[in-house]
Amino acid sequence: MLNFAGSDISPDCIVGLVGIHPLSLTRDQVQHIALLARLKLEESEFDDVVDKLSRIVDFVDQLQAAPTDGVAPMAHPLDQSQRLRPDVVTEVIDRDAIQANAPAVRDGFYLVPKVLG
């Protein structure tokens, strides 16, 4: 990753000079995002992810120029709020049928690696 700190050359100049795109996300940032998203990235896919995520972030950055002072953020396409219903049982769940898709179950419980030492 290029480090522009303390340099007189702006990232734009570097692009002009060497014809590469200054990546807006660092490898460390992408590593952090991947951890937050609980995604293990292989070493072989890392450069591609950093490059493409940077391009996506640059692309959506054009929103910053849109005039939105006093505009309320939209929450629902039809301006509706969530419908409420009485808090009563409506579905009978067949546990065995649902757990048939689970990678590991025993006695109706989902099995995971040991969590507490």
Added chain:
Amino acid sequence: MSEDAGALHVLTLTELVRGLREGRFSARELTETLLGRIGALNELLNAFITITEDQAYAEAEAADRARASGNAPLLNGVPIVHKDLFCTRGVLTTCGSRMLGNFVSPYDATVVERLKKAGAVTLAKTNMDEFAMGSSNETSWFGPVTNPWNHDRSPGGSSGGSAAAVAARLVPAATGTDTGGSIRQPAALTGTVGLKPTYGRVSRYGMVAFASSLDQAGVITRSAEDAATLLGVIAGFDERDSTSVDQPVPDYVAELARPLKGVKIGIVRQHFDEGLDSQCAARIREALDVMESEGARLVEIDLPTLALSVPTYYVVAPAECSSNMSRFDGVRFGHRADNPTDLLDLFCRSRGEGFGAEVKRRIMTGTYVLSAGYYDAYYLKAQKVRQLIVKDFRNAFRDVDVIAGPTAPTPAFALGEKTDDPITMYLNDIYTIGANLAGTPAISVPCGFAQNLPVGLHLVGPHFAEDRLLNVAHQYQMLTDWHRACPEGYE
């Protein structure tokens, strides 16, 4: 056999309904014909992930019995295929992903349930971009679908398998889902009709979620009339979808006959700016001329925020995606990595292995725009811009009944052509995304050819104006033959 069963594939859904009702052929004969075609022609298309042959014959025979006993519902015996993100009880539902490569749904989606109840026979589950994230069908774990008009080209996506299957006359109709154009863009690229209803018009229950404020189920057919028939079956309130809207379902077929005279059609100035292929632009102009000559009034309008719809979408959709995709944890269902060292390793490796590159990019984009310090700058900002986009549409619909324009900027592009640059791929959806952000209904209908490939005319209407959209599309199809064109080798 009372009719040439070998030729049944050329009939539209409306014609099949009539033929079955009149007893000209049986559901069993029809099913056998189409499964035979699928067996012979699908290898090159790769339009299906699962072919439900045994179930199809059982349903067809049940339909024939219902017919014999005088209890045949509307679609009794009509074959259909479902995009593989609709849950189908007892059948593999993969979403085009390794993550759900072994997932057998324990229940039916509402759309599937309603079509079954109406007598439709499910032949197969269609190939799609992984978790509906893609515009070319190339992100599928099961390999890309090819376009029946040219097998080196993409059929579009994400409902590419559904569109290719209908275009190739393997089936009269298919379900699809549309989050940013995933029904309409593949319909345009394959010369089929693709309808995305109003957000909330059709239940999302049993659809694997991608972006919940944008996702909507719809259909791909060969005519607007067929789409009207199917929408009448799948639309309507469902208490199992918390965003389902409780509004009466009109008789869409009855509305088709209204004349075009006096209909006000909005033409968006920005649609014809740079970026639109010149031949596609010419086909759209010709389609507008046809409608004008029948008495429709063309009105020029502006959608000033059009250019912002794609970046807005690529904040909102990945944000909702990252949240929805968190359910895939390698614990309750889906892919699980071997020999996890601890719980974190189980989560990270199961997801890292189970998801493909585009899905990972969208999850990570969403995680980034929702993360501390960036939420206001990206997510909140995008939701504000979305409000501006909705306002643009609302203003436009004060002056016009429908908005018309291109569905996609180019005809079908080559497989592999846009996979290196996500932004180029995302810009495919520039004309379709607005309808998802605003929740409005929209339809794509074939309107001619560019470079020997189909071009789609895009019509957008105000909320719940599917009747008017289908009516305008049908009237256009009464005047033109583009929707009857069939790719070579599939006649």
